[in-house]
Amino acid sequence: MKSWLTTTDHKRIGLLYFWTAFGFFLIGGLEALIIRAQLVRPDGGLGVSAEMFNQLFTMHGTTMIFLALMPLSAAFFNYIIPLQIGARDVAFPRLNAFSYWVFLLGGLFLNASFIAGPLFGADRLSVAPDAGWFGYANLTSRQFSPGPNVDFWLLGLQILGIASLAAGFNFIVTILNMRAPGMRMLRLPLFTWMALITQFLVITAFPVITVALVLLMFDRFFGTHFFLPAGGGDPILWQHLFWMFGHPEVYILILPAMGIVSEVLPTFSKKPLFGYTVVVYSGVVIAFLGWSVWSHHMFSTGLGPIADSVFAGTTMLIAIPTGVKIFNWIGTLWGGQIRFTTSLLFAVGFIAMFIIGGLSGVTHASAPSDLQQTDTYYVVAHIHYVLFGGTVLGLFAGMYYWWPKMTGRFLSESLGKVHFWLTMIGMNLAFFPMHFSGLLGMPRRIYTYPAELGVARFNQLSTIGAFLIGVATLIFFWNLLRTRWQPANAPANPWGGATLEWAMSSPPPVYNFTVIPTVASRLPLWQTERHAPMVALPAEPPAPIHVPGGSWWPMITALGLPIIAIGALAHLIPIVLAGAAVVIVGIYRWAYEPFEM
């Protein structure tokens, strides 16, 4: 147990991320099911109050984005990237552990809000964040949100932001500086490429939301008027700052999944990725353009015709590199020797669902048509097609693909097929009708709706679909758990993959590679026209390999952050100072600890 608390091994940290994130995914899913049960009838199927409903959709969004999807991607960054680049670990192993602990503590802090009501003299289940996952001003002002709900939200997100930023720096340096000999940039596996681009988005976008949250905190705690008209402030500034973060954030969410798909398709088509270089450049262009589109979330705020046109234009442009990737994926499958494993099914499902989500996205790009769609369920359809149909399906593809490598055990393919088909049926049943209910005028974030709107039938379908997804996910959860009781007999390269993570045993030894390989091609383990497969690595290292021990300091330093947050929530400076002291002492002890890579 202690070794898990002090671990700095990227493989263990990856597993920690996985299980923690999956747990939050289930919580976020439960929140979604309650929402859907409530909306099954116009007057409210469950009798959930408006206040409770606000907390549910806020926490569903916040949890899924920050506590489930990003950390699930991080699980794979952690486990797979060092292996794919032929390294023994990341550049800063203790910083890596720190990122995990901060994530865990931030997630616990946010979810503690569900039970913290009585501490604030309020009912249980009443102080969770409730102003939407994007916290628009001035709903978030102390005047309109007097309770601690929004404070939980802004403090929790600040904590989580630190985890993401630290990981961003870590992986940029790891990928650029720790590649095995011969692993030139254009020989990097696609997943690692997309991860690298994602980290650049993280380190540029997160500072902006950090500032936005600080300004909000000052408005709420210290009486400033950054977003409050009474003091000359402009609530729209919040939207600008938030979406300057928020839009790159959605590319942070999708690019890793695109990277996974770009790994899975070649393996199960026995063909290299079609147009590798173009796919890489498309990823770069998507990231770059992703910074130029933020105000397409604000078409209804009166930006004026010039701003509207500019952002509509850039948004339409970004469809191009995305489309390019889709054609390249199809080109990869075309003429391949396809094996329909569960992983492949999810990857193909990703392509199909992401196309649908992308199409609704294109309709959003036109400012006039978006004016009808914005703030309706049409947007909810779009975001779930791209985030569930895209990111989640991509992550599932990665789970079925890499589970044998990470645990030495296979996930059941038959259960996997059930999981896949139920998920596909469930998600389309859940989200496709939302295009219609949205266009018929059903707004977002409402806990009941008028029967006259004529969207009841669509809502019923969505609710059934959501529960199907729930069942499918539980089946998957069972699939994960039952591998525990299976023999760990997965071979090194069960799928015949081409990249370095398949070179050593499943799971790899703690030092990853007996000998750091020298790489001569993009597909080191495959026979290609120009290259023989890499010579098998020796079974034992030629000389003992030093493996760094663990460290307590990442976890201890991380602990200081929620203490600061609790102090701020409770308006108790001594606790804030105590938390700061923990952080400072932690950093000093960390800096002076002898730690050899």
Add this chain to the structure above:
Amino acid sequence: MSEHGAGAAHATTGTYLRIAAILVMITLIEVGVFYVPAFQSVLVPLLLFLSAVKFTLVVMFYMHLKFDNRFFAFLFGGPLLLALVVIVSLLLIFYGAVRLRTGT
């Protein structure tokens, strides 16, 4: 292994002192420009230019970017450019909108 610029392409103490002198001089010029009424019409571009020069000198020489791996310039320059674009965009959006609405 650490890599600071090769010994030959390394600034000397003399260079550092000269740059410090230039930085001080430019600051004095900036303050002068601020106070002298004749410069009011070109105040903004001139001050922005002068401070950009100071910025560049400190980054290139004191932070050694001129002599270091070119990638560091990308790591810094990319986000710096992005920050500038963000500032300019917000200004255009907020002040452009005002101009459009008031018709001035």
Add this chain to the structure above:
Amino acid sequence: MGVDSRKMAFWAFIGSECLLFGSLIATYLVYKGRSLVGPYPHEILNIPFTSFSTFDLLMSSLAMVLALAAVQRGDMKQGKLWLFVTALLGLVFLGGQFWEFSHFLHEGLGLTTNLFGSTFYVLTGTHGAHVTVGVIWLLTLWIQAVRGKLGPKQALTVEITGLYWHFVDVVWIVIFTVVYLIQ
């Protein structure tokens, strides 16, 4: 890539800090001229005083660079001296900020008085917090040097400290121009 990981990480961090300060400066600029009540910048900003602060920070960058050069060539006597001078000049800057803030408060410009106060204090306060961290960092290194535990082998650590310190100086160059000189 064959460069030191810590140095690369630090340049990435500095890049990210550009976005942090960029957002704060953007907020300041967007709200310029929109305060509903005074005091207004031209009534309260003290250019001669702030010019001195600017000069102080520029000199501290010089001291930092001299400290690094000394440590790199193994001259720890000079190294110690210049590290201390850098920290001292940093403290002088902070003292000046403290004085300036008290003076402004006295003149009626508080954090919540108007948009100018809010944006000014948050921007310069964030910068000041960065300077404070830098001073603590420098003094930590100085204490290490005094104890004989800092030498040319730790030159990279000193170099990274320098990168941080110069960046903080460079941000001030921008703030001085944008907040104080361009009113």
